[in-house]
Amino acid sequence: MKLAADEQAMLDGKQGKAKQKAMDLLVRYGEALGAERFVDTNNVCGTVGASTPFLREYSSRHGGMDAVFSEFNLDSAEVVEIPKVSVYSSHLQQGIDPEHAERQGIAVEIVNFHRKGEAYAAGLGLQMLNTCAPYTVGNVPALGEHCAWMESSAVIYINSVLGARTNAEGRESAGCAMLTGKIPYWGYHIDENRLGTHHVELGIEVESTADWGLLGYYIGEVVQDRVPVITGVKHAPDLARLKHFGAAAASSGGVEMYHLVGITPEAPTLEAAFGRKQPVMRFSYGKAERRKAYERANVTAKNPNVDFIMLGCPHYTLEQIGDVCRLLEGKRVHENSELWIFTPRQTKLLADQKGYSKIIADAGAHLMSDTCSALGRVIPKGTKVAAADSAKQSHYLPAIMGIECWFGTTADCVDAALTGRWSGGLE
Numbered sequence: 372m373k374l375a376a377d378e379q380a381m382l383d384g385k386q387g388k389a390k391q392k393a394m395d396l397l398v399r400y401g402e403a404l405g406a407e408r409f410v411d412t413n414n415v416c417g418t419v420g421a422s423t424p425f426l427r428e429y430s431s432r433h434g435g436m437d438a439v440f441s442e443f444n445l446d447s448a449e450v451v452e453i454p455k456v457s458v459y460s461s462h463l464q465q466g467i468d469p470e471h472a473e474r475q476g477i478a479v480e481i482v483n484f485h486r487k488g489e490a491y492a493a494g495l496g497l498q499m500l501n502t503c504a505p506y507t508v509g510n511v512p513a514l515g516e517h518c519a520w521m522e523s524s525a526v527i528y529i530n531s532v533l534g535a536r537t538n539a540e541g542r543e544s545a546g547c548a549m550l551t552g553k554i555p556y557w558g559y560h561i562d563e564n565r566l567g568t569h570h571v572e573l574g575i576e577v578e579s580t581a582d583w584g585l586l587g588y589y590i591g592e593v594v595q596d597r598v599p600v601i602t603g604v605k606h607a608p609d610l611a612r613l614k615h616f617g618a619a620a621a622s623s624g625g626v627e628m629y630h631l632v633g634i635t636p637e638a639p640t641l642e643a644a645f646g647r648k649q650p651v652m653r654f655s656y657g658k659a660e661r662r663k664a665y666e667r668a669n670v671t672a673k674n675p676n677v678d679f680i681m682l683g684c685p686h687y688t689l690e691q692i693g694d695v696c697r698l699l700e701g702k703r704v705h706e707n708s709e710l711w712i713f714t715p716r717q718t719k720l721l722a723d724q725k726g727y728s729k730i731i732a733d734a735g736a737h738l739m740s741d742t743c744s745a746l747g748r749v750i751p752k753g754t755k756v757a758a759a760d761s762a763k764q765s766h767y768l769p770a771i772m773g774i775e776c777w778f779g780t781t782a783d784c785v786d787a788a789l790t791g792r793w794s795g796g797l798e
């Protein structure tokens with residue numbers, strides 16, 4: 372790679388050992404990817420904590436959190452002192468919600484360790500947003516801004532909806548970008564790679580959030596990691612719909628970028644979305660495709676008795692919490708079921724102020740933050756059958772936790788929480 376003077380200086384160790392190690396890793400990473408240079412970034416979203424049992428043990432055996440950062444963010448067996456981050460950096464979701472640890476079956480020692488890890492990351496200068504939807508709580512990159520973000524649902528959102536530029540980074544590259552403000556210039560940082568590859572024509576109206584999830588789930592499976600361009604959208608989707616669409620497309624495939632013609636910023640027209648390229652494939656999405664996606668999202672579900680309902684994947688917005696409250700108010704969650712709703716901790720504060728948290732608690736449900744069931748592996752003890760209004764969660768929960776999972780609308784899920792039984796279906 373061709374290095375600028377400041378990059379060479381970091382690689383030569385003129386700004387300390389940690390930045391030298393970070394630059395060394397980024398050069399190896401960039402060369403493996405065929406990148407010719409770096410691009411500056413002032414917006415990194417990643418993880419530096421130690422919330423898994425393995426990392427906790429590693430930290431205890433090797434002398435603390437600098438050892439974890441050295442090994443797992445810098446790829447260095449030598450423990451180096453980690454300086455404060457050089458650029459704006461925010462932290463993704465973690466493994467537990469310390470405020471609901473007991474309900475999530477997390478021991479006190481783990482919570483104490485977790486809090487130390489949080490203090491460490493905050494001390495390095497990270498903004499502890501602790502969410503997979505940082506763009507809902509203040510980290511909103513600008514059009515064209517070069518970023519280095521982890522988390523597939525967030526990557527696809529900022530690339531496509533905001534027109535920011537990032538690849539799906541890993542813990543290592545994001546950690547190194549925090550210290551150096553550099554990331555290899557490749558993939559979705561480059562104009563040409565952002566152009567569409569597949570043309571998807573909608574033959575039906577896509578309305579609800581669940582429907583947008585189904586559309587994403589279908590498209591992701593067809594296009595895998597390419598760039599779909601969607602035409603025929605009748606009503607511009609809101610943030611929640613776009614959030615569910617992207618998360619689903621990124622989980623059934625590896626989509627990191629899409630265009631909605633006339634809606635997303637890099638696709639004012641079909642021609643602009645494809646540039647000089649011709650689509651490699653055209654397909655339409657109608658009733659039959661919607662049904663197929665629904666059946667795929669429900670492939671593990673058989674038993675109608677639902678033990679656990681998970682809402683908030685990706686983490687819910689305040690408006691989504693409000694929607695659930697309107698369905699829950701004055702009612703009680705069934706004695707055989709649990710309803711957990713996940714949201715960023717900042718949004719939870721707003722939910723407290725608005726009275727939503729009380730409505731949820733009065734109904735016997737729980738508003739949680741910082742983590743989620745699939746990522747943190749946190750579900751009520753004994754759960755065999757879950758339900759979710761997120762195609763991403765219904766994709767991962769059975770695979771990660773070995774349980775069944777129904778997928779449906781938010782109303783279907785709340786109904787399951789109130790009755791203990793699944794009676795959703797495709798309208």
Ligand code: F3S
Pocket residue numbers: 464503504524618683684685686713742743744745746763764767
């Ligand atoms: Fe977020 Fe967990 Fe879903 S991290 S996107 S709620 S799988």
